[in-house]
Amino acid sequence: xxxxxxxxxxxxxxxxxxxxxxxxxxxxxxxxxxxxxxxxxxxxxxxxxxxxxxxxxxxxxxxxxxxxxxxxxxxxxxxxxxxxxxxxxxxxxxxxxxxxxxxxxxxxxxxxxxxxxxxxxxxxxxxxxxxxxxxxxxxxxxxxxxxxxxxxxxxxxxxxxxxxxxxxxxxxxxxxxxxxxxxxxxxxxxxxxxxxxxxxxxxxxxxxxxxxxxxxxxxxxxxxxxxxxxxxxxxxxxxxxxxxxxxxxxxxxxxxxxxxxxxxxxxxxxxxxxxxxxxxxxxxxxxxxxxxxxxxxxxxxxxxxxxxx
Amino acid sequence: xxxxxxxxxxxxxxxxxxxxxxxxxxxxxxxxxxxxxxxxxxxxxxxxxxxxxxxxxxxxxxxxxxxxxxxxxxxxxxxxxxxxxxxxxxxxxxxxxxxxxxxxxxxxxxxxxxxxxxxxxxxxxxxxxxxxxxxxxxxxxxxxxxxxxxxxxxxxxxxxxxxxxxxxxxxxxxxxxxxxxxxxxxxxxxxxxxxxxxxxxxxxxxxxxxxxxxxxxxxxxxxxxxxxxxxxxxxxxxxxxxxxxxxxxxxxxxxxxxxxxxxxxxxxxxxxxxxxxxxxxxxxxxxxxxxxxxxxxxxxxxxxxxxxxxxxxxxxxxxxxxxxxxxx
Ligand SMILES: Nc1ncnc2c1ncn2[C@@H]1O[C@H](COP(=O)(O)OP(=O)(O)OP(=O)(O)O)[C@@H](O)[C@H]1O
Ligand SMILES: [Mg+2]
Numbered sequence: 300x301x302x303x304x305x306x307x308x309x310x311x312x313x314x315x316x317x318x319x320x321x322x323x324x325x326x327x328x329x330x331x332x333x334x335x336x337x338x339x340x341x342x343x344x345x346x347x348x349x350x351x352x353x354x355x356x357x358x359x360x361x362x363x364x365x366x367x368x369x370x371x372x373x374x375x376x377x378x379x380x381x382x383x384x385x386x387x388x389x390x391x392x393x394x395x396x397x398x399x400x401x402x403x404x405x406x407x408x409x410x411x412x413x414x415x416x417x418x419x420x421x422x423x424x425x426x427x428x429x430x431x432x433x434x435x436x437x438x439x440x441x442x443x444x445x446x447x448x449x450x451x452x453x454x455x456x457x458x459x460x461x462x463x464x465x466x467x468x469x470x471x472x473x474x475x476x477x478x479x480x481x482x483x484x485x486x487x488x489x490x491x492x493x494x495x496x497x498x499x500x501x502x503x504x505x506x507x508x509x510x511x512x513x514x515x516x517x518x519x520x521x522x523x524x525x526x527x528x529x530x531x532x533x534x535x536x537x538x539x540x541x542x543x544x545x546x547x548x549x550x551x552x553x554x555x556x557x558x559x560x561x562x563x564x565x566x567x568x569x570x571x572x573x574x575x576x577x578x579x580x581x582x583x584x585x586x587x588x589x590x591x592x593x594x595x596x597x598x599x600x601x602x603x604x605x606x607x608x
Numbered sequence: 609x610x611x612x613x614x615x616x617x618x619x620x621x622x623x624x625x626x627x628x629x630x631x632x633x634x635x636x637x638x639x640x641x642x643x644x645x646x647x648x649x650x651x652x653x654x655x656x657x658x659x660x661x662x663x664x665x666x667x668x669x670x671x672x673x674x675x676x677x678x679x680x681x682x683x684x685x686x687x688x689x690x691x692x693x694x695x696x697x698x699x700x701x702x703x704x705x706x707x708x709x710x711x712x713x714x715x716x717x718x719x720x721x722x723x724x725x726x727x728x729x730x731x732x733x734x735x736x737x738x739x740x741x742x743x744x745x746x747x748x749x750x751x752x753x754x755x756x757x758x759x760x761x762x763x764x765x766x767x768x769x770x771x772x773x774x775x776x777x778x779x780x781x782x783x784x785x786x787x788x789x790x791x792x793x794x795x796x797x798x799x800x801x802x803x804x805x806x807x808x809x810x811x812x813x814x815x816x817x818x819x820x821x822x823x824x825x826x827x828x829x830x831x832x833x834x835x836x837x838x839x840x841x842x843x844x845x846x847x848x849x850x851x852x853x854x855x856x857x858x859x860x861x862x863x864x865x866x867x868x869x870x871x872x873x874x875x876x877x878x879x880x881x882x883x884x885x886x887x888x889x890x891x892x893x894x895x896x897x898x899x900x901x902x903x904x905x906x907x908x909x910x911x912x913x914x915x916x917x918x919x920x921x922x923x924x925x926x927x928x929x930x931x932x933x934x935x936x
Binding site for chain 1 (some may be wrong): 669695760765
């Protein structure tokens with residue numbers, strides 16, 4: 300298992316390199332003049348030229364890429380914001396916890412709720428219970444996030460006053476955004492769990508387990524769920540990625556100081572270095588989640604494990 | 609009741625209800641299994657052999673299948689009426705089953721030793737440690753080396769997996785072993801080994817066995833009694849001698865008559881002209897009539913009864929009506 304993790308970590312190096320090059324190149328070819336943003340419309344061409352020279356904007360593509368990589372890898376430096384002048388790394392560090400917490404909480408919510416609905420449906424297929432939970436799943440998938448967010452705010456903040464509508468700081472602030480982002484994933488995971496369980500429950504080894512005289516509930520959990528979980532892990536991992544993307548909308552609705560909101564603000568303020576840094580960090584998070592999914596996968600399925608050793 | 613009989617299946621009928629219609633998989637099936645003996649259940653694919661085995665074990669798929677009538681008597685106790693709890697204690701300890709396809713019948717995410725230990729823990733072992741120790745012993749007994757018992761099924765060949773299947777089935781020394789085509793999915797050379805192992809263990813554990821098979825070589829090799837199954841019913845039942853030297857039902861004759869010397873040839877069933885009937889249509893009259901060379905007008909009209917033409921030799925064919933020693 301350790302060998303597997305080591306191998307998978309090594310495989311991440313080229314992925315990371317690719318991500319850095321692509322993100323940098325995307326920003327490189329984006330039109331627009333950063334010096335105009337920094338110095339303002341009223342600055343003279345000489346002032347701007349001097350700043351360009353200073354920031355290295357006049358260097359060639361490979362020189363700039365080299366500098367970018369050097370600063371990132373050896374100094375953990377993503378440059379300074381064009382708008383605020385602050386180091387991008389500090390800004391991202393300040394914003395990351397909100398997004399990461401929300402992503403983790405909402406995935407946890409989605410996995411727990413989704414799996415419960417899915418298992419219930421699969422154990423009693425084509426019954427009322429199954430229909431009810433699959434309808435719930437469908438509603439969850441279909442509801443647009445921003446709209447659901449507003450509805451939840453109306454109910455829990457405005458009407459009942461139980462939870463704060465916007466902001467960030469306490470665990471109470473996380474609940475509504477996490478539920479908002481998590482419901483669609485819960486729906487997808489519920490449907491995935493159900494179909495995966497239904498397939499597994501008719502497998503021969505389930506009959507073998509029953510033939511041993513094992514209790515039905517243990518047959519379903521120990522023999523069924525463990526096998527059904529394998530595709531569910533993949534789905535949950537993908538959903539985690541989708542959540543990072545969905546953060547843009549949800550953080551705006553709930554006015555949360557996260558990476559998503561930072562990106563939206565930076566794009567509209569043409570703060571290129573911040574956008575670049577944000578995209579990079581999100582891409583890295585995505586790769587790390589993928590790594591985690593692969594490790595879980597190998598943990599759940601010995602066949603995967605042995606294909607690596 | 610006969611002291612010598614351990615299991616009796618009486619008038620068993622069951623069907624599967626699917627979106628495409630109802631499949632009458634087992635129709636009015638009867639047989640007895642004597643203590644310590646081997647009964648071979650022979651029949652073409654789709655005859656309902658596996659369904660019968662699952663009905664005895666109480667592991668028919670729900671809610672697709674339904675038992676319409678009948679009794680499964682284990683030493684006089686009707687298992688079809690037994691509680692869930694009672695069945696759980698019967699399965700794996702009194703009656704065990706070996707499944708048809710060893711590639712799919714083991715849990716892919718569990719170590720083989722744990723899979724064997726599971727059944728021991730349920731019925732025999734007092735602790736997990738004891739179960740693990742006993743599992744190791746049983747696995748050694750079926751020829752799995754000690755350094756491999758903690759591996760997963762995908763690391764095993766088909767033959768080794770079936771040995772694990774046998775170990776699981778025999779771990780709690782059941783009184784009855786149902787083996788559902790245990791060698792069909794294996795290579796010919798491995799088949800012989802696995803069969804040899806089963807014969808040896810059967811003798812050692814002194815259990816009764818229902819051997820489900822297509823392979824007449826296996827029948828000749830292991831059977832004490834034979835039940836020939838066609839379209840969900842047993843068309844002929846008798847001991848070894850009855851079936852091999854005095855087969856009466858046209859279907860049995862078709863199956864066995866074509867093999868010149870059973871002791872030498874190991875042949876698969878020889879196909880009889882025609883198709884097995886569509887199990888979704890409950891046939892009127894004898895199910896075999898459309899393929900039968902001796903069929904008369906009446907065979908298409910009247911369902912044959914079960915006629916005992918000599919003691920212990922039953923035939924389900926209208927030709928023998930009136931010849932039976934006592935009508936049932
Ligand atoms: N789960 C199920 N749902 C619907 N029909 C089924 C199901 N299982 C079996 N059947 C049908 O019941 C009939 C008997 O099947 P069964 O598996 O008992 O046959 P078999 O004699 O064991 O055949 P084989 O030699 O191929 O294993 C077949 O027509 C089959 O299609
Ligand atoms: Mg079968």
